[in-house]
Amino acid sequence: MLPMVALVGRPNVGKSTLFNAFTRTRDALVHDEPGVTRDRHYGICRLDEERPFVLVDTGGMAGEDEGLSGATQRQARAGAEEADVILFVVDGREGPAGLDHEILSWLRRIDKPVLLVINKTDGVNEENALADFASFGLSDVIAVSASHRRGLDDVLDAVMERL
Ligand code: GDP
Ligand code: MG
Numbered sequence: 001m002l003p004m005v006a007l008v009g010r011p012n013v014g015k016s017t018l019f020n021a022f023t024r025t026r027d028a029l030v031h032d033e034p035g036v037t038r039d040r041h042y043g044i045c046r047l048d049e050e051r052p053f054v055l056v057d058t059g060g061m062a063g064e065d066e067g068l069s070g071a072t073q074r075q076a077r078a079g080a081e082e083a084d085v086i087l088f089v090v091d092g093r094e095g096p097a098g099l100d101h102e103i104l105s106w107l108r109r110i111d112k113p114v115l116l117v118i119n120k121t122d123g124v125n126e127e128n129a130l131a132d133f134a135s136f137g138l139s140d141v142i143a144v145s146a147s148h149r150r151g152l153d154d155v156l157d158a159v160m161e162r163l
Helices: 015-023 070-082 098-107 126-132 152-162
Strands: 004-008 041-045 053-057 085-091 114-119 141-143
Touching: 004 015, 004 070, 015 041, 015 053, 015 085, 015 114, 015 152, 053 070, 070 098, 085 098, 085 152, 114 152, 126 141, 141 152
Parallel strands: 004 053, 004 085, 085 114, 114 141
Antiparallel strands: 041 053
């Protein structure tokens, strides 16, 4: 069985864009409206030919102004619970949001390696983006731009170290 890596994060941070970049498919739906991915999507990342892994894109559903809906939370948690490594994706342009803290608090209770992936750092000061999320207290932090395919190798290296 291939190891499994889960993308977890609030809607619209770029999970599906990352999924597509790593799996080189257009499997996951990417959309300007938050919450287009409705359930879990699985793909295989073969960017490191010798060590492929299964990537899981966990969903966000429409109409989630107030918080993560029950169904979405279940998807994200199920994805996280079956994974060997969790990629916690946040938006480096918007900085920390309430929902990020909600997710962080339940990720803390899962005893698995969590890599904080700060996405959308194209055109922003990377140092500032990193500093914004320092309070999350996660030691493994990587700034990326999924849409510019920047930082993907760093994520891959960090994942490989923990598989
Ligand atoms: P998801 O809801 O977390 O799956 O987010 P999506 O992958 O659907 O992306 C949400 C929006 O963010 C889309 O409009 C993407 O084009 C945009 N996006 C994703 N990654 C990046 C990035 O690295 N930089 C910028 N500027 N936009 C991005
Ligand atoms: Mg999505």
